[in-house]
Amino acid sequence: MSRTPGASRRRLSRLAGALLSVLLLTTAAACGSSDDGSGPSAGSGKDASASSSAAPEAKAFPVTIAHKFGSTTIKSAPKRVVTVGLTDQDAVLALGTVPVGTTEWLGGYKGAIGPWAQDKLGGAPAPTVLKDDGTGPQVEKIAALRPDLILAVYSGLTKSQYDNLSKFAPVVAQPKEYNDYGVPWEQQTEEIGKALGKPAEAQQLVDGVTAKFAAAKQAHPEFAKATAVMATPYEGTFVYGTQDPRSRLLSDLGLSLPKDLDKVIGDQFGANISKERMDLLDQGVAVWIVPDLTSAVTKLHGDKIYGDLNVVKQGREVFVKESSDYGNAVSLSTVLSIPFVLDRLVPQLAAAVDGDPATKVDESAS
Incomplete structure (x- = not known):
């Protein structure tokens, strides 16, 4: 089932079904293994992570995050983040990091970045957009981006997809206590904050939006x-x-x-x-x-x-x-x-x- 009904009228994606072969995965990882610092980004040869802002909080790493398929340990601050979760890019941007790759779900926005988040790019080029054709994450293209962290918090990632993606970068999958695509925005933000080494900043963001809900309820x-x-x-x-x-x-x-x-x-x-x-x-x-x-x-x-x-x-x-x-x-x-x-x-x-x-x-x- 597509994440949102009406896939034919909105080009919607679904993280389910068969992955590309392990052979493609291995080949792609090799293609993306150069150390010259260059990586593809939409419309520019510049690294889209270049505008990543503040340093992580003290003693933020290593950090271990539990999820549906076990747990993932992130040893140091990631610099090349790819979001497989369909909405994870917003929390990443809110925390001062521009992903090198995002997964398009809806809207057709450049870099899969909506107008409410555009200012968070800070002048950096838009991320490379990964399109899901119904067979799951685009493993070859993700590998070519040379990520050091893959986020799939708001997703329907399968175990086989998780295992294959984990072969070339740490993967934070959806939490086990909720349905696929069921993580609350608060927990999504908090878990991504931990993964990026900014748990306190993530909590501040959550508190700010929570206050808006509280003000609306009071009014x-x-x-x-x-x-x-x-x-x-x-x-x-x-x-x-x-x-x-x-x-x-x-x-x-x-x-x-x-x-x-x-x-x-x-x-x-x-x-x-x-x-x-x-x-x-x-x-x-x-x-x-x-x-x-x-x-x-x-x-x-x-x-x-x-x-x-x-x-x-x-x-x-x-x-x-x-x-x-x-x-x-x-x-x-x-x-x-x-x-x-x-x-x-x-x-x-x-x-x-x-x-x-x-x-x-x-x-x-x-």
Whole structure:
């Protein structure tokens, strides 16, 4: 399953399936083993890690990080970081390091760096973008970048992929206590902070975003009395589970997710629901990530079962265009993209749950 529904319309990636052969891996590692300091980066021969800022914190290394496949020890400060995790680049940038390689998921941004993170490049060239064609990480291209650290925190890395990537650099995989692609943004930031030797700085970043959530909840106590769900019209109705970062945006703002949500979708980040379970959408607010704000909404409201729900009749819906910067930021939900999201999402949620059907939800942000 693609990390996000609608792969055909958004060129989305999935870290699953067969890897390139070990022969390719070995060949690629050899090709990337020169010591001349040069490495490919998008649009430039310069090393994209050159603008990596402050030194690691005292006694930060060696550090051992536990994950789904055991643990990984990083002996010294990494200088050439490749992000296989689909959103890991934002935490790396926030901590002052420009990756030499990133994995493209959505948005089509240069270097896979969204507008909320562009200033973190600090004048450095954009990273080389690795595209996943459905067979997993591009091992040959990753090896050619000569990484000294590979981050796959927000990922669905398999054991065989982990083992093969570990042959030429330390790999920090997804944490075992969450579903694949289910790591909270806080833990993602903290683990990447440890890997880069900046745990205290990572905690400061987390505290800063947490304070924004707290301020929004204080300004909108009505959120604590409302339920909410996040969905997309993919092959019917696809609902995101409690461990998905998009759903966590809602719960972190104080809204409650449907009690039996995970029971319905299982141990995935989300799943399609049947017509019989459309009641999951009849919440205090339904947030929809849609391909188009006009045709998608018309189609949804034209469905008799959904159209008859109170959430529709009482105007308690929020629509976010998936291919917009706003929609991309919602899907990424990182330490850098979340402030960008909250500026737009909080006013929309407030309008949807205010109890007045006449209040229009502003969709101009999409």
